[in-house]
Amino acid sequence: MIALLRRDFRLAxxxxxxxxxxxxxxxxVVVLVPFGVGHDTAxxxxxxxxxxWLGALLSCLLSLDRILAxxxxxxxxxxxxxxxxxxxAVVTIKALAHWATTGLPLTLVAPVFGVLLGLPEAGFYWLxxxxxxxxxxxxxxxxxxxxxxxxxxxxxxxxxxxxxxxYVPTMIFGAELARRGAEGLATTTPLLMLAGITLGTIALxxxxxxxxxxxxxx
Amino acid sequence: xxxxxxxxxxVKFSRTVQVVLPWVSVGAAVALAVGLIWGFFFTPDxxxxxxxxxxxxxxxxxxxxxxxxxxxxxxxxxxxLIRRHHVSALAAKAAAPIGAxxxxxxxxxxxxxxxxxxxxxxxxxxxxxxxxxxxxxxxxYIALWEAIDNPDTAADLTSVLCxxxxxxxVLSRYxxxxxxxxxxxxxxxxxxxxxNVADVFYFPLLVCIAGFVLLFVALVLLRxxxxxxxxxxxALIARERMA
Numbered sequence: 001m002i003a004l005l006r007r008d009f010r011l012a013x014x015x016x017x018x019x020x021x022x023x024x025x026x027x028x029v030v031v032l033v034p035f036g037v038g039h040d041t042a043x044x045x046x047x048x049x050x051x052x053w054l055g056a057l058l059s060c061l062l063s064l065d066r067i068l069a070x071x072x073x074x075x076x077x078x079x080x081x082x083x084x085x086x087x088x089a090v091v092t093i094k095a096l097a098h099w100a101t102t103g104l105p106l107t108l109v110a111p112v113f114g115v116l117l118g119l120p121e122a123g124f125y126w127l128x129x130x131x132x133x134x135x136x137x138x139x140x141x142x143x144x145x146x147x148x149x150x151x152x153x154x155x156x157x158x159x160x161x162x163x164x165x166x167y168v169p170t171m172i173f174g175a176e177l178a179r180r181g182a183e184g185l186a187t188t189t190p191l192l193m194l195a196g197i198t199l200g201t202i203a204l205x206x207x208x209x210x211x212x213x214x215x216x217x218x
Numbered sequence: 219x220x221x222x223x224x225x226x227x228x229v230k231f232s233r234t235v236q237v238v239l240p241w242v243s244v245g246a247a248v249a250l251a252v253g254l255i256w257g258f259f260f261t262p263d264x265x266x267x268x269x270x271x272x273x274x275x276x277x278x279x280x281x282x283x284x285x286x287x288x289x290x291x292x293x294x295x296x297x298x299l300i301r302r303h304h305v306s307a308l309a310a311k312a313a314a315p316i317g318a319x320x321x322x323x324x325x326x327x328x329x330x331x332x333x334x335x336x337x338x339x340x341x342x343x344x345x346x347x348x349x350x351x352x353x354x355x356x357x358x359y360i361a362l363w364e365a366i367d368n369p370d371t372a373a374d375l376t377s378v379l380c381x382x383x384x385x386x387x388v389l390s391r392y393x394x395x396x397x398x399x400x401x402x403x404x405x406x407x408x409x410x411x412x413x414n415v416a417d418v419f420y421f422p423l424l425v426c427i428a429g430f431v432l433l434f435v436a437l438v439l440l441r442x443x444x445x446x447x448x449x450x451x452x453a454l455i456a457r458e459r460m461a
Contacts, residue, residue, distance in 0.1 A: 148362065148378075149362075155365065158365050161357060161361055162379065165354040165358060165387075168386070168393065169389045172390075172393040172396070173393060176396075176397060193393070193396070205382070208381070211378060215371060215375060216371065216375070218371065
């Protein structure tokens with residue numbers, strides 16, 4: 001399992017710029033927003049948590065098709081299916097590798113981009129917390145979507161259509177947590193809800209993903 | 219008493235549909251005609267809302283069926299995953315576009331109603347938002363069916379999507395509640411509440427709801443039968459080629 005994690009990790013880092021690409025995309029989204037809504041600092045500061053969450057979500061979405069599609073094409077997924085590791089563990093590891101190469105770096109650079117958008121001082125702490133808590137859910141849910149569309153040629157758009165509605169609860173509580181943090185309001189409720197969603201998806205969704213992968217391999 | 223599982227046999231299902239479908243269709247037509255004409259022409263205008271109150275006869279039944287169609291898909295998906303009856307999977311497939319259209323009707327009539335009442339076509343109210351999200355779920359579900367060639371794989375994957383989607387749809391419903399308080403009124407048709415819609419509006423509304431339910435059943439039966447026939451046609455063509 002560790003070997004699989006390291007392999008996925010290395011592939012994500014080295015192959016075709018997948019690692020930096022998500023971050024670059026995130027940066028571009030953040031840069032484009034002021035062009036879209038104007039450079040009014042007060043307005044930008046107000047919408048900054050939402051924009052950063054949306055950017056993180058979209059750049060997460062961008063890299064989802066890499067989770068399983070390449071392994072599907074070259075047959076490694078078949079090998080993994082007959083290996084002693086259960087498929088549930090395989091998809092969990094894959095989600096973990098995806099999170100470590102997209103969600104985690106996004107969380108780490110988000111405060112820097114927060115500066116660009118004039119995020120208030122108090123917001124940085126909660127922004128990082130909310131992303132750190134929320135992005136694992138994005139990766140796990142995304143792995144489910146990737147598993148659903150793995151057998152489909154050019155399934156990218158379909159993947160987005162399937163996954164984005166599933167992202168709604170995570171997005172609501174994540175962005176709400178970051179917003180409340182930035183405005184200095186009480187944060188306990190969204191914090192607990194976000195943590196609950198993340199832990200719940202991590203606990204349950206791999207079973208659905210593994211089932212879907214097995215169906216696709218049939 | 220014959221077991222309900224006998225209808226998992228496509229031939230038996232088709233034969234039953236042959237008998238039942240005309241009755242259900244006529245029932246739907248009659249109930250809709252009676253309910254809508256009664257509602258539109260023979261009920262008084264509301265003292266505050268004027269004649270716009272009559273949108274209720276389309277809005278409420280459509281919204282009701284939008285949710286119940288998804289629920290039906292959930293049940294049939296479960297039956298497919300557990301007992302692998304093909305008719306069940308095909309019924310889920312048949313129900314999805316109908317549910318999507320019902321959702322759309324509820325959204326559009328809601329917008330038309332909201333404009334004079336709330337002064338806005340659209341508001342990010344929890345109920346409205348949830349229906350929009352439900353519509354997206356329907357679209358994703360239909361798109362996944364369309365994208366996969368192998369019918370059994372497609373049935374399996376869409377069933378799992380339906381199960382997972384249901385959980386997330388319920389989750390979204392409560393998340394959205396937390397996110398924004400709404401303009402939309404609470405439930406006013408419950409059987410156990412003191413304050414409900416006045417009887418003048420209530421009875422034609424019930425007839426309309428019955429009409430929508432029958433319409434939904436008729437359409438699902440019709441579309442399921444079409445799917446079975448399409449599947450059989452494919453098999454026949456394949457056999458022809460082999461010979």
